[in-house]
Amino acid sequence: MAPSVQSSSASNSSAKTNIGIIGGGQLAWMMGPAAQKLGLALQIQTPSKDDPAVAIATQTELGAIQDVAVTRTLASHSDVITFENEFVDLAALDSLAQSGVTFAPALSSLQPLLDKFDQRSYLQKQNIPVPQFIALESIPESDRPSWQNPFGFPVVLKARRLGYDGQGTSVIKTAEELKSVLDREGFAPFLLEAFVPFERELAIMAARSSSGNIVTYPVVETKQENQVCAWVLAPAAISKEIEQEVAAIAQRILTGLNFVGILGVELFQTGNQVQVNEIAPRTHNSGHYSLDACATSQFEQQLRAVSDRPLGDASLTVPAAVMVNLLGYESARSDYSSQREQLAALPNAHLYWYGKAESRPGRKLGHVTLNLTSADRITQRQEAEQAIAAVHQIWPTA
Ligand code: ADP
Numbered sequence: 001m002a003p004s005v006q007s008s009s010a011s012n013s014s015a016k017t018n019i020g021i022i023g024g025g026q027l028a029w030m031m032g033p034a035a036q037k038l039g040l041a042l043q044i045q046t047p048s049k050d051d052p053a054v055a056i057a058t059q060t061e062l063g064a065i066q067d068v069a070v071t072r073t074l075a076s077h078s079d080v081i082t083f084e085n086e087f088v089d090l091a092a093l094d095s096l097a098q099s100g101v102t103f104a105p106a107l108s109s110l111q112p113l114l115d116k117f118d119q120r121s122y123l124q125k126q127n128i129p130v131p132q133f134i135a136l137e138s139i140p141e142s143d144r145p146s147w148q149n150p151f152g153f154p155v156v157l158k159a160r161r162l163g164y165d166g167q168g169t170s171v172i173k174t175a176e177e178l179k180s181v182l183d184r185e186g187f188a189p190f191l192l193e194a195f196v197p198f199e200r201e202l203a204i205m206a207a208r209s210s211s212g213n214i215v216t217y218p219v220v221e222t223k224q225e226n227q228v229c230a231w232v233l234a235p236a237a238i239s240k241e242i243e244q245e246v247a248a249i250a251q252r253i254l255t256g257l258n259f260v261g262i263l264g265v266e267l268f269q270t271g272n273q274v275q276v277n278e279i280a281p282r283t284h285n286s287g288h289y290s291l292d293a294c295a296t297s298q299f300e301q302q303l304r305a306v307s308d309r310p311l312g313d314a315s316l317t318v319p320a321a322v323m324v325n326l327l328g329y330e331s332a333r334s335d336y337s338s339q340r341e342q343l344a345a346l347p348n349a350h351l352y353w354y355g356k357a358e359s360r361p362g363r364k365l366g367h368v369t370l371n372l373t374s375a376d377r378i379t380q381r382q383e384a385e386q387a388i389a390a391v392h393q394i395w396p397t398a
Helices: 032-038 068-076 090-098 116-125 175-185 240-257 298-306 337-344 377-394
Strands: 018-022 041-046 059-062 080-083 133-135 155-159 169-172 190-194 200-208 214-216 220-225 228-234 261-270 273-280 320-327 349-353 364-372
Touching (some): 080 298, 200 298, 320 377, 364 377
């Protein structure tokens, strides 16, 4: 099943039309209607024929995300290759880039981002605020027996690569707990960082075209539960100053990386301070609301940027919107048709069901966006809370 289709078309004779996408999950699936609108053919590389985007792809190359031989085949019928999943083997992809394959974003733009330690180090060098951090394996062997965590407790331990939805991230409360993790795992490729007692988590989507134009989406508030995104409120109830600072950070990141495409920046807000937690170099869960609440969705925007089309208007078309993730709460093979019907019948609701074959606790199975009507940000926050509660009357939390 494809996401709902919008009408009208925009074409540009010099622009690219065959778009290769590495990854075939829900993020690629949600590009389907935008591709149709823009007259683009989407070819995907994904491991399983059951993956959501197989349904909207004009061609599917089955294979692991890291399998560069499969990407070579994908490239043979694509004008450009972009990403819905960044768990790629950059060194292997570089051989394709050397032989003339175009990637958007370029591999050099992704290079500093794929490892959480490299990403933090890159941002710090750009003078963009980040939590304090160290790479555990950088601590000399001789110092390890007497080594003390410099950040106090709680402290956050993160796998440097391949983490998502909080997998690979743990909040450690005591020295004993940290010692037992280090005894078990060694000073392996971990990032250790100060726990930020944030007031709110914020996020922003921002896109940059090949000619260097940038558009930024509204700053949103995100709520993580058990380190997985539970809901997103657009726009966030924050001051103009913070809004401008977050947009400026996103612009600096895009320009500094010479990035072509779309990226999501996740941040912690504590009083007047913001710190970047993470950059996702692709569309992101915190931008799903844009499908139903912005003039141009994040999915259309990515396709516009990577196919050399002009970027679209990223502003809200409604006063506010809240997106609630539908996370698996059991291991099952149900299509939850009755709950889906009830969710779709909520006021101003837009339901997306990713069509995954299996449900597991915490797995993202779909989302619902509810457009809100209140005019001011305080009331929007209250209206959002009621809308989230209405969703959870129908869809339990894990
Ligand atoms: P992932 O890459 O798996 O999404 P993140 O690094 O973004 O993992 O962390 C997931 C969530 O864990 C964050 O959204 C936040 O709620 C919490 N978290 C991560 N790092 C910190 C930190 N340094 N201080 C406080 N909370 C954190």
